[in-house]
Amino acid sequence: MKRNHGYSYLWIWPILYFLLGFFNILFAWLGMIDVLLPLILAVFGGNKGFCNHLCGRGQLFALLPKKLKCSRGLPAPRWMSSPGFRFGFLAFFLAMFSSIMYQTWRVFSGASSLREAVKLLWTFSVPWHWAYSAGTVPDWAAQFSFGFYSLMLSSALLGLIVMALYRPRTWCCFCPMGTMTQVICRAKAGHDLKS
């Protein structure tokens, strides 16, 4: 029998995160935990403890199809887990994160004004003005929240799509955090990702 660890309930975290961000966009900052913690564990611990045990999103993707039968369970195309696609998606993700930082900088420097909208899948602008009262925090901090929440929501949607189309945790094949932490772990262990 599988033991039920305390961290088995972390699937609640992504749901809570998106709910909190729906009502107050400033909670988007909490998502930085999902970026920093895997890197800290990989750099200092040399492990993927985050992916393996603590990733709420991975747990949610594994749990949903068990409860709702919402995954075809088919193997994903081989290219989806290839180093080329993984590194390509990581580069895209880092570019999008840089774009968020640039927008934040523009608002901070006064070159641009705060845009209270969430951009879904880097394409569709969705009004999200109810989630923020102007002046609560500096505009740049709110701008980062909108940008980062967009990134988190878009990647979660992508993950849900591939979860439904293929196996539950297909997102893990090309999750940028997973790729980054595996590169770090392999470097620490003396292995090349492509070898």
Add this chain to the structure above:
Amino acid sequence: MASKRYALPDRKRCVSCGACAGECPRNALSIWRGCYAVVDKTACVGCGICQRTCPANCIVLIPREDPQ
């Protein structure tokens, strides 16, 4: 008696997500230093759950060598 087959993850293609280790009813799989999945051949009963779970589809079930 040992099972006829056991799981063998492809170390080159493994994304070390730990989905297999999370599902294995025998706790026969683990992620080696965040690099790839490794299997404990003595614990594995070749049930194939990990093979069907692996998002990268990089686990195969192979026959054990004939002990004779």
